[in-house]
Amino acid sequence: MTDIRLSRRRLLGATGLALAAPSLVLAEQKPAPIVVNRHNIAGFRTHRWQDHFDDLGKGVIVADTEARALHFWAGNGKVERIFPTSVPRTDELTKRGYTKIVRKKVGPDWTPTPSMLKENPDLEYMPPGPHNPLGTHAMYLSWPAYLIHGTHDPRKIGRQSSSGCIGLYNNMVEQLFAMAPVGTQVHVI
Template sequence: MTQDKHSRRRMLAMVGGALAMPSVLRAQATDPTVVGGTAEARRNISSFRTQRWEDHFDSLGVATLLADTQSRALHYWSADGSDYRLYPTSVPMSEELTKRGYTKVVRKRVGPDWTPTQNMLARDPSLKYMPPGPDNPLGTHALYLDWPAYLIHGTHDTRKIGRRSSSGCIGLYNEKIAELYELAPVGTQVRLI
């Protein structure tokens, strides 16, 4: 009887270990691999995927930003490629709010004010204009894109980062958008994928 208990315990331990194995494998590094003849990225627990600017742009221009809505990350490269940074982001809450393609930074602002768009008001009529400050959904800094009403901006609500939570914009922690604000000049090329 004692031997049966040990056998059952051993078997339960082995089954538990086998069930945990896929979690361990998913937590591997983010190095790209080739699977079935196509490039595929292994994901780490944050789901960030490595990106190469050369896969998206012909040159680095004055600076380059790549917003990956699937992995919820913003990649930054300086004009000479010597400075690369990766930021966690919030992304649009639905596919219909997600705009993809090429754009650029056309204006920058510290302490942006916020006015809800007509689509936002249709979803939530209680929304109203907000001046700069701690309740403003654009946070402390904003990079305006040449697409109307699309921005890369900060947020005071840190729970939004890493989630599908925006009405189309790319959101960063306030301290990270302040850093990016200093790095990315007007004219920075941007791609949302």
């Protein structure tokens, strides 16, 4: 009886191998195509600070709205970091050019802008806290109403989801906040 069981197992194993063999042969002959979901990735590219600024000064940031990434270099040239970001929903909301960090705040409060209220009249002032759209830290730019800030909604990162600002995960904006002093040069491209 033992021999019959082994024979049945061998027969089942051989059948499974025979059924899989054509797939194995095809897999060896032709590599599987690489499938890329273009809806979930950005056209990432790296930057050199020298292509955007004459010197590092206190530090520099390149916020790439197409790649949805923020590049940071410290003033001493030793720290380079890249952070994934959220970017403005539309091109009309995107301000591009040179600016700088003029103020920083831990636990920012949020007031909707007139254009936000026009789009959604139900929006109201929000004090610092876990549901604040600016997250845990904010860096105000020399352009009024444009910031680099955290977000209470991590699903926004990597997407066109803001009303003009550059958003980062809260833990990452906290890191950037500690490294980028007031006066850090910013280029939004």
